[in-house]
Amino acid sequence: MDKPRPARPEEFTEALDFIDRVFRPGQKGRFILQSNYPHAYRPQYAGRILLLRDQGQIAGCLAVHPLTLRLEEARLVAGGIGAVGTDPERRGHGIMSILLEEANHRMRRAGYPLSILWGDRRRYGWFGWERGGIRNNFTLTARQLGPPTAAERRLALERFVPEPSLCRRLRTLDLHHPYGVERPLGDIPDLFARVGRQTWICREGSRFAYLAFQREGRQRRGQYELLDEAGGDAELGRSMLRVLMARSGLSRLQASAGPNPDQVALLLPGSSYWTRECSCMIKILDLQLLIDKLQPLLRRRARQAGISGRFHLSAPGQEALLDLGAGKTQQIELDEQELVGLFFGLHPLAERLAGEQGMELLGRILPLSLYIPTINYI
Ligand SMILES: CC(C)(COP(=O)(O)OP(=O)(O)OC[C@H]1O[C@@H](n2cnc3c(N)ncnc32)[C@H](O)[C@@H]1OP(=O)(O)O)[C@@H](O)C(=O)NCCC(=O)NCCS
Numbered sequence: 001m002d003k004p005r006p007a008r009p010e011e012f013t014e015a016l017d018f019i020d021r022v023f024r025p026g027q028k029g030r031f032i033l034q035s036n037y038p039h040a041y042r043p044q045y046a047g048r049i050l051l052l053r054d055q056g057q058i059a060g061c062l063a064v065h066p067l068t069l070r071l072e073e074a075r076l077v078a079g080g081i082g083a084v085g086t087d088p089e090r091r092g093h094g095i096m097s098i099l100l101e102e103a104n105h106r107m108r109r110a111g112y113p114l115s116i117l118w119g120d121r122r123r124y125g126w127f128g129w130e131r132g133g134i135r136n137n138f139t140l141t142a143r144q145l146g147p148p149t150a151a152e153r154r155l156a157l158e159r160f161v162p163e164p165s166l167c168r169r170l171r172t173l174d175l176h177h178p179y180g181v182e183r184p185l186g187d188i189p190d191l192f193a194r195v196g197r198q199t200w201i202c203r204e205g206s207r208f209a210y211l212a213f214q215r216e217g218r219q220r221r222g223q224y225e226l227l228d229e230a231g232g233d234a235e236l237g238r239s240m241l242r243v244l245m246a247r248s249g250l251s252r253l254q255a256s257a258g259p260n261p262d263q264v265a266l267l268l269p270g271s272s273y274w275t276r277e278c279s280c281m282i283k284i285l286d287l288q289l290l291i292d293k294l295q296p297l298l299r300r301r302a303r304q305a306g307i308s309g310r311f312h313l314s315a316p317g318q319e320a321l322l323d324l325g326a327g328k329t330q331q332i333e334l335d336e337q338e339l340v341g342l343f344f345g346l347h348p349l350a351e352r353l354a355g356e357q358g359m360e361l362l363g364r365i366l367p368l369s370l371y372i373p374t375i376n377y378i
Pocket of ligand 1: 060090094095125
């Protein structure tokens with residue numbers, strides 16, 4: 001078996017065919033990942049796909065897409081893992097394990113402090129990924145939103161077309177979010193106008209709002225399965241929701257949003273019910289680098305919380321110093337999963353480890369709200 005290596009440009013189509021064989025057996029040529037995630041699977045990004053070949057044939061693959069995460073004032077690049085697949089005939093022989101180890105090695109070398117992916121906790125838990133981050137789920141109901149007024153019915157709702165001024169507007173709105181993933185302007189058309197997605201916009205004087213829906217069902221009543229992003233003017237956004245839900249005869253609609261205040265403010269008034277869940281699975285690849293990137297944010301939070309001190313954090317294979325100013329040095333030893341819980345847990349680790357040395361102090365500035373918008377999935 002060869003060592004995994006990045007695909008060459010001329011191997012891109014073969015890699016996409018292999019991925020179809022893994023994820024959609026018998027449907028060769030659909031390029032399922034490329035049509036679902038056109039911003040990530042472009043020929044020029046062939047090198048993001050790691051291929052493992054045996055006797056010339058692809059036996060396994062995995063992709064690593066760099067995602068620049070926005071966490072308040074901090075920016076850090078995470079290696080986003082996708083397209084994890086092994087030839088159906090060759091499963092259970094450690095091919096995925098080899099690919100994941102190789103990806104970890106390469107992501108550390110590229111200077112990514114974190115890696116994120118979506119998948120089974122047990123499958124990826126062996127390799128140090130743990131569930132984390134935050135995503136809000138809202139159940140919007142016609143009852144809570146109320147019927148559209150006559151004026152709302154007259155609003156001009158348009159389907160998103162990727163004209164430059166509109167792309168810039170969508171990007172600018174996102175830039176103001178404290179939590180999310182940076183979206184280069186050139187990615188906006190692929191992010192908002194692609195197979196299985198329907199984005200509506202409304203311009204009303206100086207007001208602007210958008211609603212991005214996932215999957216357009218075949219039946220009229222199931223037209224919108226999920227509203228996975230809403231933004232802009234909150235009132236106008238809710239007016240659009242009233243109109244679109246009335247047009248489709250929907251009495252309820254699931255919506256998801258990040259912990260960004262404007263997104264929550266748009267959806268919450270029209271919701272009958274809401275929950276929070278993890279946004280993804282996270283692995284901390286380089287603890288010291290992560291702390292260095294987060295240092296200004298953590299110091300600001302520490303000042304605001306009135307805490308200081310030095311925290312020597314250790315986990316298997318990693319140790320790092322978090323310096324929050326003068327004070328005694330506390331030793332904190334955690335396992336890999338707890339480390340994710342400390343920084344990005346949905347259930348704050350300090351609640352679980354209440355009473356443990358140093359945790360009470362760190363619990364006043366952590367966890368952070370890491371959020372990967374559904375639109376940025378890879
Ligand atoms: C998932 C998939 C990639 C696994 O590939 P594989 O080459 O068979 O995996 P490995 O042989 O390295 O590992 C086999 C299992 O041992 C597990 N394992 C790894 N290290 C282990 C350890 N130390 N102890 C116990 N189990 C371990 C792996 O998590 C994996 O679990 P799984 O059966 O839930 O997948 C393969 O089944 C596949 O292609 N499935 C279809 C596509 C898919 O679902 N991809 C994942 C999308 S998130």
